[in-house]
Amino acid sequence: MKKVVVSGIRPTGDAHIGNYLGAIKYFVDLQNDDNECYYFVADLHALTTHPEPSILKKAVPEVVKTYLACGVDPKKAVLYVQSSAPAISELFMLLSNIAAVPLLQRCKVYQTQIKEEHKNDNFGLLGYPVLMAADILAHQANLVPVGEDQIPHLEMARDFAQAFNRRYKEVFVEPQAMLKKPIRIPGIDGKGKMSKSKGNTINLTDSYENIEKKLLVAPTDPKRARRNDPGTPNACPVIFEMHKLVSSKNQVKTINEECKRAGIGCRDCKKILIVNMEKMIKPIRERYKELETKPFIITEILAEGGEKAQKHIEKTIDAAANTMGIFRY
């Protein structure tokens, strides 16, 4: 039997190779593995941090364009915007009567956002795990791809499903986590993870010239000050790490050996990486550009996806509401 997979996408623009290798590629594999996939753009979740409305409005189609360009196929996966399936908001309302406030307050992610990131302490932020549970439980999801940091949220969704099923009757499937293999994508400045906020990214829409410009100045093993100095690839914070992600196994093996005996210079090593990076990004960049000329395609896909998602969840939400004593008149 097909497994139902649900996952949310944050509506942020300028996707980079970290987003692709760490998440989007995985979504494409899941859809191709004959699962029943529902991928949504989490516009309601985004409201918790008060994005500028015009920016949020623009970011939604942009993120969809990126996912389509990367290979998410609307014939294989349902792609929709969270707010276009309003039954999710209804389930959020129903589940909020199950969710214990102290449990939400103890949530580590919430605490970090309030205490360390000084985010606005609103109910949306506190109730984030309830809305996330609604996203998942509405579809009766079996599997939810998550990073380690999202496990507490998924456990809460399971808790709410169990609490509901215990208090009323068995309505919800308890979702299981599919732990994504963590992939470390270094920023081009060599100072930690690739991140849009640090401005150290290679974007999926970068031209060949941009990729070249960014990688040619990226730091390498500091011990290779001169061409003849032997290096330690594992001390090369950007280039060797990226080779491991985008170059062939043979190329990585050769670079590893040649770097150690100063058989290859850093510039030539970078050039090999630039070619491989371009090979990966070019088809994505070209599909993205093509989609930019056809905005109606995005509108159609999202309208159809919203309809399909709403249809898929209505039965479950009606069952949950009826079980709680709510009837439609």
Ligand code: SF4
């Ligand atoms: S040869 Fe390549 S792997 Fe070695 S230090 Fe230079 S850039 Fe890094």
